[in-house]
Amino acid sequence: MPRTAEKVRTLVAEDPAMEDALESLLESEGETIEWRDVKGDLTSGQWGRLIEKGILEEAGDGFRLADPDAVREGLEGEGASGVSSSSDVDLPDDEETSWSKWDKGAALVAVGMFAGYSWAPARNAVGNVMDVFLGPLDSLLPFYLVIMVLAVITGLYSTLLQANLMNMEKMGAYQERMKDIQERQKQAKEQGNEEELERIREEQMEAMGDQLGMFKEQFRPMVWIMVLTIPVFLWMYWKLLAGHITTEEMTMVFPLVGEATLTAGIIGPVQAWIVWYFLCSMGFSQVIRKGLNIQTTPS
Template sequence: MARTAEKVRELVGEDPDLRDVLADLVESEDELRWRDVKGDLTSGQWGRLLQKDILVEGDDGFRFADPSGVREGLESASGEELSTAPEDVDDEETSWSTYDKAAAVATVGLFAGYSFGPVRNIIGSVMDVFLGPLDAILPFYAVIVLLAVLTGLYSTILQGNLMNMDKMGAYQERMKDIQDRQKAAKERGDDEALDRIREEQMDAMGDQLGMFKEQFRPMVWIMLITIPVFLWMYWKILPGAAGQIVGTEPDRIVMPILGSVESWRTGVIGPLQAWILWYILASISFSQIIRKALNIQTTPTS
């Protein structure tokens, strides 16, 4: 409670207009969303409440992490003269769990399979236990399409569940608010306001790190699953690969738009091989369909 009260006192010291708004919002029993409070709060104020962890993610929006601490901070802020120079404390904590970090390490290790044969063979052999039967009953182009659909499905689900779109939207809104105020201050030649906005802009650089964390977290899990699938396809079409079976490499392959190509390893767009292009086209196409069908949002709200 003491730490929350201190944060509230600092924020109200920087922005006295925030006192009355916080006093009203903290009494609300409903969770808060940016679209509901943007008439009372600026995007900069909303972003600061998130950055300081005064607001935390709830079930359907955001809630006060410590309402009692907020009330205590507001009461003390009303009865004392506050310094406008807050303590320089980094309150932002990573949202990555131990499992997220372990997944990131494992993903880096999987990248070795692209250039290191023994790693590629191990991953390919393990994945072939699960994907080999599929390859035995379907032509390879159909296997690629099916894998593109599956990877697109779990990629969309992971992005929708692991990325905090409201928080990312608040980050973007805060930066836009700073840029707009900076532009207005330049136009009216207000050097004093420009200095204050530049200081706020430097303080907001932590928001960029927060956005990066939010965006990269689902990518770690997506790559952890996608890289082994991708390596299995690569392992299958390599000349003389241990897992290569009859039918994987037909005499000629007919692809949409590009027409007939000699093999899956043929470069069709520069060094981009036919099998990679076929996978990319299928993945992009079906990912869009899946997002629409499941109504999953993968872009920040504002």
């Protein structure tokens, strides 16, 4: 409701005639409205703007006001003929966006495991432990198929972790506030309201904390994804680096490249097996999101 009221205030500020147009639509509250019924009260441009902003929504063969009460609030509230002076978007408390001790612990573990890429003892330790679980899979399939299977598995749990650990409402609230500030800033510039522009700049500085909140929300599932994925990646690296892959399994045909060994650099210094893993992971992750109807970004 606050968001619709803000949209109404913005539209009226841009086009004062929109106030009369909205009042005429309010007279038909609860009824299905068609363009031919109201074309004498508002222009086709105003009609299109109301649909574009979501103030009018489809209802059968016509349209109706999505939220009549919010439209009234926007018309009656202060600032209907000028720039609204503050954001109507409710933001989550800082306490709600803080990481738990488990999140922080997982972040430390993930950072520690990165040492395995450059420190052989750590890489060998992780590789030997993971080989207990992944060794049977390697004995059944060629190594390029092992990489593909692991890419599917990591893509599946990555998608599930993002969907369950990232609060879409909070992300949406942060994005909504930034959009609200940008709209009010544009409106103030058009009206030449320097005093309001200064207030909005101060609000933008205060809103820098929102960027930190968004980063924390986005990075929280990434920490857990890394905790589970780094050992898998280290195992593949260990298998290739230590020569545990047979010569026959070291070669495969890559799209657009042709035949190449898994350790050959095909995109600059990036080795072929890494490129193959990420291609499989990104592709199957999209299929999993669509198949399970999982949303990993705020609507």
